[in-house]
Amino acid sequence: MSTAIASKQISTRTKSSFPIGVIGKSSSPAPADKQGANLDELGTAHVVPRGKTVAEEGAPAEYVFKVVSGAFRMVRLLPDGRRSVIDFLLPGDYFGLAENSTYSHSLEVISDASFVRYPKDQLRQLLDSDPRASRRFFSLMCGQLAAAQDRLLMLSRKSAVERIASFVLAMADRSQRKDGAIKLPMNRADVADYLGLTIETVSRTLSQLKSEKVIELPTACQIVLLDRDRLKAISGDQ
Amino acid sequence: MSTAIASKQISTRTKSSFPIGVIGKSSSPAPADKQGANLDELGTAHVVPRGKTVAEEGAPAEYVFKVVSGAFRMVRLLPDGRRSVIDFLLPGDYFGLAENSTYSHSLEVISDASFVRYPKDQLRQLLDSDPRASRRFFSLMCGQLAAAQDRLLMLSRKSAVERIASFVLAMADRSQRKDGAIKLPMNRADVADYLGLTIETVSRTLSQLKSEKVIELPTACQIVLLDRDRLKAISGDQ
DNA sequence: CGGCGCCTTGAATAATATCAACGATAGTGG
DNA sequence: CCACTATCGTTGATATTATTCAAGGCGCCG
Numbered sequence: 001m002s003t004a005i006a007s008k009q010i011s012t013r014t015k016s017s018f019p020i021g022v023i024g025k026s027s028s029p030a031p032a033d034k035q036g037a038n039l040d041e042l043g044t045a046h047v048v049p050r051g052k053t054v055a056e057e058g059a060p061a062e063y064v065f066k067v068v069s070g071a072f073r074m075v076r077l078l079p080d081g082r083r084s085v086i087d088f089l090l091p092g093d094y095f096g097l098a099e100n101s102t103y104s105h106s107l108e109v110i111s112d113a114s115f116v117r118y119p120k121d122q123l124r125q126l127l128d129s130d131p132r133a134s135r136r137f138f139s140l141m142c143g144q145l146a147a148a149q150d151r152l153l154m155l156s157r158k159s160a161v162e163r164i165a166s167f168v169l170a171m172a173d174r175s176q177r178k179d180g181a182i183k184l185p186m187n188r189a190d191v192a193d194y195l196g197l198t199i200e201t202v203s204r205t206l207s208q209l210k211s212e213k214v215i216e217l218p219t220a221c222q223i224v225l226l227d228r229d230r231l232k233a234i235s236g237d238q
Numbered sequence: 239m240s241t242a243i244a245s246k247q248i249s250t251r252t253k254s255s256f257p258i259g260v261i262g263k264s265s266s267p268a269p270a271d272k273q274g275a276n277l278d279e280l281g282t283a284h285v286v287p288r289g290k291t292v293a294e295e296g297a298p299a300e301y302v303f304k305v306v307s308g309a310f311r312m313v314r315l316l317p318d319g320r321r322s323v324i325d326f327l328l329p330g331d332y333f334g335l336a337e338n339s340t341y342s343h344s345l346e347v348i349s350d351a352s353f354v355r356y357p358k359d360q361l362r363q364l365l366d367s368d369p370r371a372s373r374r375f376f377s378l379m380c381g382q383l384a385a386a387q388d389r390l391l392m393l394s395r396k397s398a399v400e401r402i403a404s405f406v407l408a409m410a411d412r413s414q415r416k417d418g419a420i421k422l423p424m425n426r427a428d429v430a431d432y433l434g435l436t437i438e439t440v441s442r443t444l445s446q447l448k449s450e451k452v453i454e455l456p457t458a459c460q461i462v463l464l465d466r467d468r469l470k471a472i473s474g475d476q
Numbered sequence: 477c478g479g480c481g482c483c484t485t486g487a488a489t490a491a492t493a494t495c496a497a498c499g500a501t502a503g504t505g506g
Numbered sequence: 507c508c509a510c511t512a513t514c515g516t517t518g519a520t521a522t523t524a525t526t527c528a529a530g531g532c533g534c535c536g
Binding site for chain 1: 513514515516517
């Protein structure tokens, strides 16, 4: 099932082709680190094509992943095949830190992507020995937890329009360009499984917002915000 | 708005009337700790009556709470008053670690309760200086995140019966006695806001499970499992 | 015993899912 | 370069689920 993944060792000496972030110390040239292991030395970089499954639900959780480019979805299945997209991962996001001995989610590539992968036990060791890295990851976890809790509120109490509006706003915030068209890397099915709706409801609701001149849809995967305030009001927050 | 809360300083010398857990070192007599501050010295114990709000959404997040006895709900409101119970907290559970500068949830007492409260910045300091405490809290956070993700799946894709079945099973697991009747500290409204349903749907669905001989309801707040396997099958997991 | 809060149940309604058909778009091979 | 095909997205009609509205019941406490 698992096909080859492009892989290479990252050296702190070699200029990597990926903008790999350094944690627990300044991102500059990297002076000798008396703490011993550091993230750069731990990780290997990989390039993966759209559709690829990088980590599989139920498999031993050996690695922690950091997205470098592209987009991923974190997926969980019910035995009968119903699917939930627990989160979308964009550059800078991590996967696998909170997983137990086996992954409880699959990590799938939405659009051609690259990532860095760290052996989980080595990363844990680093966290134990390096207070700065530890603090960094602790606050990452806090962010993830807060995001999950936001979504709990959304899924338990918001209507379809409110969910879509919240989603569009969130994607606009995560997107680099704040003004122009937002590029959605995921398809309608992914959005539906993320928001707890069906493909049809997602489509209909986006059409509705379009007809109300709140957004524009130049293509299916591009969204232009015409009335951000209105969208925020519709989203139900504040 | 905030009425008096019973409060007293905890001394490591005094035998506390609460079973306050010690983190980052053995729970025995407490030898001098070269790390300096430890959790016992940080915390103050409090007793609170049912209905009391211990932390308010939007207020400065100054404390982290650990439940000692009783039960709490962690609540979030939408501007129009819709309510979501993000989680129930039982003895041993923590609140407030992942909160930002202000609480994004209220913490409300469901049944007469007691808790220990730690100034957040002091706890943070302890986490920075004590690797064992840090590890402990890191794994607590992992557990909370995993639980939140389970609930995301539930809220996005499970039907009313499946949610109720999952909830009953989860409460049975968290409850002390595994065999006899489960005591629910929360009312139907709390369950509804936790599962993203209405009071009526919760009531109807429990009645349905009762009529199918899967559970018994001696009183509204007691549940007896008659057929755990069946309940697990209904819950949709595995 | 009476009142109040909480729970249950029924009937009608609304929201979203499902089923089905059609349309658009992108990738492929002639 | 164009046509074909597969995939994805949109839209409509209908079905289903859960909500809303409404009434009544149960238990607890004064």
